[in-house]
Amino acid sequence: MSRSYGQYCGLARALDVVGDRWNLLIVRQLLIAPARYRELLDGLPGVATNLLADRLRDLETAGVVERRLADEGNAIVYALTLWGAELREPVDGLIRWSTPLMARGPGGDRFRADWLVLALSALLADKAAARRSSTVGIAVDGRLLQVRVTRSGVDVSPHDGRDLDAVVRADASIVLGLAAGALTLDDTLELVDIEGDEAAVRALFNPQRANVGDSVRR
Structure with missing residues (x-):
């Protein structure tokens, strides 16, 4: 160099x-x-x-x-x-480390929805394993991504046309806050539009809480 x-x-x-x-x-x-x-x-x-x-x-x-x-x-x-x-591992670590810096929103900074593919992969990587597989769509700025959740982990990619269990529509800052665990769906109900299976969305963003609820209902 x-x-x-x-x-x-x-x-x-x-x-x-x-x-x-x-x-x-x-x-x-x-x-x-x-x-x-x-x-x-x-x-x-x-x-x-x-x-x-x-x-x-x-x-x-x-x-x-x-x-x-x-x-x-x-x-x-x-x-x-x-x-x-x-470099994915250190990049993912930097994305997770950046959570306090992202909390103030984009301000005047440029944003592309494609960047959420990497960000959501990093932020959701440590979520608890899913009890059942699901695919949740994330719609931001007219772009639709999909988050596939299985027992083996989370995969984020542009929507490939498959059926979705639910679709979440929200601003990027809200989606990132939910993925980082800085926000919960209950905190943001007026800022998030959910179409479809709300339980799948809750299991994605608040897996521990969803699992506790499951055990209580059982």
Whole structure:
């Protein structure tokens, strides 16, 4: 890399690779899905095209990013290498750590609903295992995501057309607050619209409370 802290320390050497401005946000986009250059540019509002090209070149040289042929056609897409994909764990940790910073809402900051794929995956990862499988849609800013909940964990992705047990419509800040456990559905009933199985939504966002309720009813 062109810049280095010059320290024999794992954190310093990791930051030599991904510590430059925009690098981790490029990783964020590629953790969501491999992307063409134009898709990366669209997903990173505010980045200059020459800077993005420089950062991609640096990450490729470092072995974090690679270029591949798209599944369809002859277009080139950027993707994380196997080593680069191991950044998911520290990125997820930073997302969870950011909860107090997100509480004040977006203000004037840009927002894309696609970013919720990674954020919800990180925030819901430690939820209690589901007693039954369900798929809950999350509708934010006209975009529909799906959260698949099973005994083995939680998977978040854009809606693929499958049937949904419920759909939650709310502002991004409310959805993030619910996923982080900073808010409960009872706190936000006037701010959240639920269509379908409310029990599935409660099991997603407040699993411990839902399980307690189940045991009481039994």
